[in-house]
Amino acid sequence: MSIHKEVKRITTHILQEMKNRGEKISMLTAYDYSMASIVDEAGIDVILVGDSASNVMAGHETTLPITLDQMIYHASSVVRAAKRALVIVDLPFGSYQGNSKEALNSAIRIMKESGAHGIKIEGGIEIAESVTRILTAGIPVMGHLGLTPQSIYKFGTYTVRAKQEAEAQKLREDALKLQELGCFSIVLEKIPAALAKEVSESLSIPTIGIGAGKHCDGQVLVIHDMLGINKGFSPRFLRKYADLHTVMNNAIENFVKDVKDKTFPNDKEEY
Numbered sequence: 001m002s003i004h005k006e007v008k009r010i011t012t013h014i015l016q017e018m019k020n021r022g023e024k025i026s027m028l029t030a031y032d033y034s035m036a037s038i039v040d041e042a043g044i045d046v047i048l049v050g051d052s053a054s055n056v057m058a059g060h061e062t063t064l065p066i067t068l069d070q071m072i073y074h075a076s077s078v079v080r081a082a083k084r085a086l087v088i089v090d091l092p093f094g095s096y097q098g099n100s101k102e103a104l105n106s107a108i109r110i111m112k113e114s115g116a117h118g119i120k121i122e123g124g125i126e127i128a129e130s131v132t133r134i135l136t137a138g139i140p141v142m143g144h145l146g147l148t149p150q151s152i153y154k155f156g157t158y159t160v161r162a163k164q165e166a167e168a169q170k171l172r173e174d175a176l177k178l179q180e181l182g183c184f185s186i187v188l189e190k191i192p193a194a195l196a197k198e199v200s201e202s203l204s205i206p207t208i209g210i211g212a213g214k215h216c217d218g219q220v221l222v223i224h225d226m227l228g229i230n231k232g233f234s235p236r237f238l239r240k241y242a243d244l245h246t247v248m249n250n251a252i253e254n255f256v257k258d259v260k261d262k263t264f265p266n267d268k269e270e271y
Contacts, residue, residue, distance in 0.1 A: 010045050010086040012118065012140045012184040018045070018217070019206040025218025027208055028226070031057050031074045035223060036081035044085050046208075048120065048220060049075040051090040051150070056224040063149045064093045068106055075114035088142050089116045093150040096121060096130050103130035107139050120187065122148040124174025128181060135182045143178035145171050146212065147190035160211070162191045175199045175207075187220065188212040190237070211237030 002023050007014055018025055027046035030036035031053045039047055053074050054066035068091075075089045089110050096103030107119045118140030121127060134141050146161045155161070162168040171191065178186055185206045188196050193213025200207040200216050209216030221238065224230045228243040258264035 004043070004045060007084075009084055012086065015045070015086070015185060015206050015218075019204075025206055025208060027218055027220035029053075029220070029222045029224075030078050030081075033077045033081045036078040039223065040082045040085045045218070046220075047078055047082055047085045047087050049078050049087065049089040049114075049116065050222065051092045052222050054092075056222065056230065062152050063090075064152070066092050068092055068095045068109060072110055072113045075110060075116045079115040086118070087116045088118045088120050088140075089114060091119050091121045096127065097123075100129040100133045103127075104133040104137060107134045107141075108137060111139055118142060118184070120144055122150050124170065125177050128177060131178065131181045131183065141181075141183045142208075143175070143183045143186035144189065145174050145178070145186060145191075146188050149189075158190070160190050160192065162195055168192075168195050171195065172199060172202070175203060179203050179205050185218075188216055211235065 003014060003018050003021065004023060015025055025045050027048055028039050028044050029048045029050040029052055030039045031049060036047055049071065051063040051066050051071065053070070054060045054063045057074070058066065058070075060066070071089060071092050075087070079087050091103065091106050091110070095106035103121070110116055110119055119134065120142040121131065121134075122144040124145055131141055131143075147155070147158065149158075152158065162171045175186055183205065185208060186203070187208045187210065188199065190211040193215065196207065196209055196212035197215035206217035208218040208220050210220050225233055225238050226241050228240040228245050229248070231245045255264070
């Protein structure tokens with residue numbers, strides 16, 4: 001029987017056991033209580049309160065504008081819903097870069113004010129000091145390498161990362177460094193599948209892929225993308241498990257029609 005089905009509450013230790021046994025880890029984003037309740041009930045292993053909330057919840061073009069206070073608000077809502085899943089929260093842009101003391105304070109605020117189980121932070125060797133400080137405070141840290149959306153203006157594009165050997169080698173070194181520092185897991189985003197396989201096999205901690213092929217120890221998608229709520233976003237790595245945009249649109253059109261036709265509410269729907 002899989003560990004996933006046996007446990008009442010997923011922990012970082014359970015994720016490590018899953019990697020050791022070759023059992024894949026499932027992770028999805030959620031940003032509010034109702035959605036997180038559904039995701040948790042469906043048996044997800046990890047819920048990521050992603051800074052992608054900046055895009056899908058607030059309508060920003062990038063993840064950069066979302067604040068620490070907003071991330072804590074979203075995380076608190078999700079934690080109240082999650083009975084079983086491990087809840088990890090992104091440290092947003094500007095809350096850790098270049099200042100390990102600020103990084104620690106940001107992580108502590110997330111843990112204290114939201115009740116989350118750990119944080120995720122983008123970057124490699126350059127954020128080693130911040131990672132060390134956060135871990136010293138007893139806060140679990142998930143790394144994030146490859147395409148790091150908070151650095152979008154440096155990259156200038158959302159294309160696949162680490163296709164060139166120099167960048168691939170840095171990613172290998174960064175992954176080993178994050179493991180050595182004490183990260184419990186690393187997200188690999190939009191990198192060649194062969195490199196993700198190599199990195200996943202070289203690490204003892206689990207990797208979670210998004211657009212990084214099938215050899216990662218787990219997979220993550222943004223909930224609004226995989227449910228087909230976002231219509232215009234269709235990268236190669238995205239599998240749409242539903243077309244909720246059409247379902248919801250039809251339902252709302254029917255509601256509007258019934259109100260206009262005076263068929264809603266009917267006699268049975270009155271007091």
